[in-house]
Amino acid sequence: MVNKGSFREDLYYRLNIVDMYVPPVRERTEDIPLLVEQFLERHRIKHGKPYHISPQLLRLLMDYHWPGNVREIENAVERAVVLCRDNNLSIEDFPREIRELHRESREAASPGAAMPHDAACNAASLPDQLDEIERTLIEQALEGCQGHVAAAARRLGVSRQSLLYKINKYNMKV
Numbered sequence: 001m002v003n004k005g006s007f008r009e010d011l012y013y014r015l016n017i018v019d020m021y022v023p024p025v026r027e028r029t030e031d032i033p034l035l036v037e038q039f040l041e042r043h044r045i046k047h048g049k050p051y052h053i054s055p056q057l058l059r060l061l062m063d064y065h066w067p068g069n070v071r072e073i074e075n076a077v078e079r080a081v082v083l084c085r086d087n088n089l090s091i092e093d094f095p096r097e098i099r100e101l102h103r104e105s106r107e108a109a110s111p112g113a114a115m116p117h118d119a120a121c122n123a124a125s126l127p128d129q130l131d132e133i134e135r136t137l138i139e140q141a142l143e144g145c146q147g148h149v150a151a152a153a154r155r156l157g158v159s160r161q162s163l164l165y166k167i168n169k170y171n172m173k174v
Contacts, residue, residue, distance in 0.1 A: 053088075079093065
């Protein structure tokens with residue numbers, strides 16, 4: 001907006017004191033059960049009903065990539081509360097994308113799936129594989145930049161704060 005002239009540059013610099021990186025929900029899957037529970041609690045209070053979600057369904061929600069971040073989780077929980085027939089949420093109460101993920105995971109676990117059952121059970125999950133690739137790229141960039149975080153961040157095309165977050169996430173030494 002500053003570049004377009006629709007926001008005062010001096011005001012931007014006055015407000016831009018701390019640059020903070022908040023990773024997307026897909027990088028903080030351990031937060032998903034807490035967020036779901038928080039949104040469910042709001043609906044319990046609002047509707048006076050003891051809504052419940054199973055641990056299996058929570059695990060499935062943690063496997064979903066949540067492109068809409070926290071707001072998508074909030075909307076999915078609200079939809080589930082509205083559609084649930086009793087006080088127990090089921091996969092059928094959630095949006096189509098999440099139901100499809102559930103269907104795909106069931107098909108992958110079935111003996112007739114395209115991947116042999118043993119391979120499916122022993123294969124690392126996509127998020128785990130992506131984390132390993134990301135970790136390797138970060139290690140290579142840091143090594144190529146002699147441990148200089150800002151230079152490695154530029155090489156990787158991410159902010160310094162983002163790279164520091166990931167270094168901390170992977171317990172890497174700089």
